[in-house]
Amino acid sequence: MAELKLMKGNEAIAEAAIRAGADGYFGYPITPQSEILEYLMVEDAFKRTGMVVLQAESEIAAINMVFGAASTGKKILTSSSSPGVSLMQEGISYIAGAEVPCLIVNVVRGGPGLGSIQPSQADYFQSVKGGGHGDYRLIVLAPASVQEMCDFVPLGFDLAFKYRIPVLMLSDGLIGQMMEKVIMFDQIPRATQFDQSWSLTGKPANRQRNTVTSLDMDPYGMENHNRNLQAKYTKIEENEVRFEAIFCDDAEFIFVAYGASARICQKSTQLARDKGLKVGLFRPITLFPFPKKELLALAGKTKAFLSVEMSAGQMIEDIQIATKGKVNVEHFGRYGGVIHSPTEVLEAMENLIKNS
Amino acid sequence: MTEEIIIAGFGGQGVLLMGKILAYSGMMQDMEVSWMPSYGPEMRGGTANVTVIFSTERINSPILNEFDTAIVLNQQSLDKFESLIKPGGILLYDNSGITRFPSRQDIDIYCVEASEEAARMSMAISFNMIVLGAYLKISPFVKLDNVIKGLTKSLPSRHHHTIPMNRDAIVRGMEIVKKDIK
Known part of the structure; x- marks a missing residue:
């Protein structure tokens, strides 16, 4: 049964991740979003659903763990705040290039550089124009309440898998730190079947080998890949606008x-x-x-x-x-x-x- | 009905917890609530404050620059927030360490000698509950029973044995709060 709770935005993301049937979270603590990792640890997500929660040695390690784990077709997320998300940009570009679905949360704080730990919205350019190298886009969701911090987790995963694209939840220290009432959805069981058409699940004898990569040494091949990516972004622009x-x-x-x-x-x-x-x-x-x-x-x-x-x-x-x-x-x-x-x-x- | 409150004091005085208990209590009464802390280095000293709103309507901004009620627990907070109270609003302060007293004529001012009382009752950690009791006496938007429920929800279970003591402190706060005579 749906449950009424009083929660911080960060806690709502963590609880929603467990309930959305996420398979893994990899992250590194940074204010103002450390409650996400903390909540997942305190709640013992592994005990509740078998979800793996790991504190990586850095944001760079965390995003590459996301890349690896999500390549198996599982539901994987990470979270960080501005300086940490900057560190992740190389990995995000690789994930976008390899068309791997995942959810990334940025609880934005003041910048540039180490900046401040108070709320900011100065990571807009980085989020919507492609923060890393290459012609790519992310689907960017902007929650304005603790309820949306909760609801956009399953929505983010749905969109990520529908289009095989990384989805970024662009929040900020204010929505992350404030408490409001939130109606938590029921537990969704973790998936047991994974998309065989692209993911790395172990190759059965009766199908071709799947490869997850962002590299193509042939420029014409790469141009073609880029055309497909652009076609996907156009389709997203036609179908997924929310306001x-x-x-x-x-x-x-x-x-x-x-x-x-x-x-x-x-x-x-x-x-x-x-x-x-x-x-x-x-x-x-x-x-x-x-x-x-x-x-x-x-x-x-x-x-x-x-x-x-x-x-x-x-x-x-x-x-x-x-x-x-x-x-x-x-x-x-x-x-x-x-x-x-x-x-x-x-x-x-x-x-x-x-x-x- | 909408009540917009700022609670401010030193880090460690229990400002955020007091706000959390109020927010929980409001939720128990089916109200919309929001709780927005000034977060960060305050945990390690300095001033801390939290904005709590409860309302029968949907809450829009969790950030405010004027308040129905200010609960202030040190001089810096009094200096900062006295001028931000809406005309006709309420100021509740603890007098310990206050050298420049509130002076506004267009608001209702209440004093609670919470620090002294907590020391007298040998329960310094219930200081914030005495202040909370004082607020509940002045503005009974939330019922004591719901506050106790809120307290139970806000405190980790290892601290639940302190609830009767905290209840006593709240009741004591209700008794000792007094209106400043102008």
């Missing part, structure tokens, strides 16, 4: 924000509506694929967009590309680990309204 629109129907001005910033903007939207201002909130849930069509449709009937991010302005570029110059798009955001307050965000919107 939430709040008060957008009659809005003259719209906040565009994801994750923690979307929560803060929800309050600012409420405050604006209380003042009689026609303000709405558009929240992309998938950052790749980005809800381009939906934003373009809104651009035609809106005076301006305000992109609110805990960064110096990264998602704003995707909004500008999507809306093709049809609407003025401005940015507001604090960064480096500072969280903007609902009234600060409202003031930025009021200034935009005044100057429009």
Whole structure:
């Protein structure tokens, strides 16, 4: 039976991983997401479902363990925070190139470099533009509540296996550390059958050998492989866009924000509506694929967009590309680990309204 | 109904736990709750604070810059949060170590001598429960029974034998809280 719990976002990810029937977790502790590994250890995931939980010697080791384990067709995840995810980029590029499904969680903190340990959204570029080398994309999910931290674990695995692609859950220190009510889904048993068409399960006599690799010495072969990858990304853009629109129907001005910033903007939207201002909130849930069509449709009937991010302005570029110059798009955001307050965000919107 | 609370003090005073118990208690009463700590180096000293919201409606932002209630347990927190209380709101403070007292005229100010009382009762670790009791007396949004349930959920089972002692501390806090006369 589904269970009502009060949990931190990080704990919700860990519990959801066990319940989603994950086969393995490999990771290395880093603030603000260490509770994920800690919870999996305290809960003794191995005892509950046989899920392997291992603290690797580094993030580089962890992502390569993910690559190896996920190559067997099993459900594997890892988690880290910004500096740790940067260390993983080489491995993520290999996994994307080899088309291996897995789930990666980034609970973002302030950067660049070691940065700060407070919440940030400055890893947007890295997440949606391909953080490592080569022409690749990840499916990027942006949870805005503890409930979504839970729900996006099974969703992430489903998408990863549907498209044979690494899925990135782009969270931040705020959603990771806060506690909210969460309805936990029932335990899903771990799989016993694995996809024989590509995974390394031990070759039976009656099928061809499967190879998992990102290497092809023949450039024409590699070009062909890239074409297939691009076709897959196009299919994902056509079918997997997710978003939430709040008060957008009659809005003259719209906040565009994801994750923690979307929560803060929800309050600012409420405050604006209380003042009689026609303000709405558009929240992309998938950052790749980005809800381009939906934003373009809104651009035609809106005076301006305000992109609110805990960064110096990264998602704003995707909004500008999507809306093709049809609407003025401005940015507001604090960064480096500072969280903007609902009234600060409202003031930025009021200034935009005044100057429009 | 929505109650937006900030609880602030030194790391180690039990600020986060107090917030957690309140959040659990709100959940027991079918309310929406959120608990957002200032996390990180505070565990090793310095100031710690937590924002707790309970509401009969869906909670939007877990981060706030004005509050219905501020519970402050040291001078730095008093200096920082007194001005962020909404007009008509509540300030509850522990007077130990306070040299600059609250001065706002448009809020209700309550004092609980929790540090002294905890020392007198020889239960320094129940200090935060005395403060919690004081809050429950001023703003009875959550029932004592649900607070005890919240306490049971928040504490690891090895500490469950302390629950009767904590209950006594909460009740004591309810008794000794007093309104500042302006």
